[in-house]
Amino acid sequence: MTQRSTPATPPRRDAPSAPTSPSPGSLCDVAGLRVGHFTDTRRATGCSVVLCEAGAVAGVDVRGAAPGTRDTELLRPENTVAAIHALVLTGGSAFGLAAADGVMRWLAERGHGFAVGAVRVPIVPAAVLFDLWLGGVDTAPTADAGRAACDAATADNAQRGSIGAGAGATVGKLLGVDRAMKGGLGMASVRVGGVTLAAMVAVNAVGDVVDPHTGEVLAGSRDAQGHPRSTVQALLSGERPGGALAGSATTLGVIATDARLTKAQATKLAQIAHDGFARSIQPVHTVMDGDVMFALATGAQDVDGDMTVLGAVAAEVVARAVVDAIRSATGLPDIPAWRETIRA
Secondary structure, three states, rough: OOOOOOOOOOOOOOOOOOOOOOOOOHHHOOOOOOOOEEOOOOOOOOOEEEEEEEEEEEEEEEEOOOOOOHHHHOOOOOOOOOEEOOOOOOOOOOHHHHHHHHHHHHHHHOOOOOEEEEEOOOOOEEEOOOOOOHHHHHHHOOHHHHHHHHHHEEEEOOOOEEOOOHOOEEEEEOOOOHHHHOOEEEEEEEEOOOEEEEEEEEOOOOOOOEEEOOOOEEOOOOOOOOOOHHHHHHHHHOOOOOOOOOOOOOEEEEEEOOOOOOOOHHHHHHHHHHHHHHHHHHOOOOOOOOOEEEEEEEEOOOOOOOOOHHHHHHHHHHHHHHHHHHHHHHOEEEEEOOOHOOOO
């Protein structure tokens, strides 16, 4: 890895321990979903679980070039399984996929799953992000971590920031990991067309996070004074990438609605929702990222989803969740968070 001197970290700004602006909403605003997190106290890593034990229609779209996933192929519209029972977003790179084993066992013990004769097989797709450079393989989330996240799941979970899959998330790494800032887990929701649309994201991008409405870099590669700046502009000015490991990033997301959707519609919603990443992360979908977006439809409202309406606002909800992740995160040693570098 290319060695650089660590940019200075500006003094912390005076800020409360939680965002002062009203919460933008939660994935749990979608009826039929429960969310739980496991955060490792030894190292900055963890996993997040979305439970839909009664079953939810799901789709997925993978855009990053370095993904780590489990059971995503069965979500293709032409394949047999009609519904899933949980989703797992986790740190630990490919090792973290073990967390899904614990979630499967937890669900099976409670009688949930796809019926195959007398057996029930819980369907638990999962996706991972890379945070091993902050700890190591020995702290990657395990099956026990997945179980713990299930035990912690509630239908009103509004936790966000440096928790679960966002615990070890960082951004702004393309010009060197020593210039990174803290990413995290964020959520947002809206009520539109008589149904709820919500997103949860774990933001661990190699690129920067920008405010899509102002273009301001909220968290990105830091300059020599420790201030976030645009990686793309630095590259255009002749600076070269350095110290970012291949496959060392990835932003994971879930977009969900309480309307009814088909698998094909859920897949299309996941595809459209990626535009929210493109609006708020620059650059995005790189060869170092394994960006994945899941879509869930619980049907709790017992109405068919209007894809024209849902598609029109999906990217906005995802972009809000990305910004929420950055504004909610707390820093690590030598990796400052937004609240520690942006002055009022």
